[in-house]
């Protein structure tokens with residue numbers, strides 16, 4: 518198995534958003550506060566336990582304030598490029614830096630795994646959608662394929678980017 522890391526957004530991005538109040542598209546950031554969420558049927562955690570911060574890669578806890586804005590994703594470039602709505606903690610937080618560790622925000626929701634090659638072509642046969650608690654197998658399958666340059670993990674329903682993953 519290749520070593521991998523889940524990549525948070527750059528720390529400078531969160532600092533800029535907090536400083537300017539504007540997202541990457543010039544929209545005014547929305548400030549949202551997470552409320553306590555009702556338990557899901559059967560103890561499932563497929564809607565997350567809070568809004569997912571893309572810097573510490575942790576779900577917000579009730580009462581925490583987040584900034585919601587549009588993120589100009591650095592990749593894939595070209596035909597597959599899209600911006601993504603993301604949450605970032607309103608207060609400074611520590612960037613995630615685990616190795617071989619699935620980001621906590623990927624664990625507890627329905628996710629979509631998208632693999633891309635070095636030309637940023639989507640590798641459809643390595644794509645997957647399912648429970649983030651069981652993401653290792655499809656994620657490692659994508660990362661173990663030599664043609665994969667990077668993987669992007671998104672929420673399966675709204676399609677927002679959670680983090681990207683690359684071999685280290």
Ligand SMILES: [Zn+2]
Pocket residue numbers: 570571572573574575605606610611
């Ligand atoms: Zn955070």
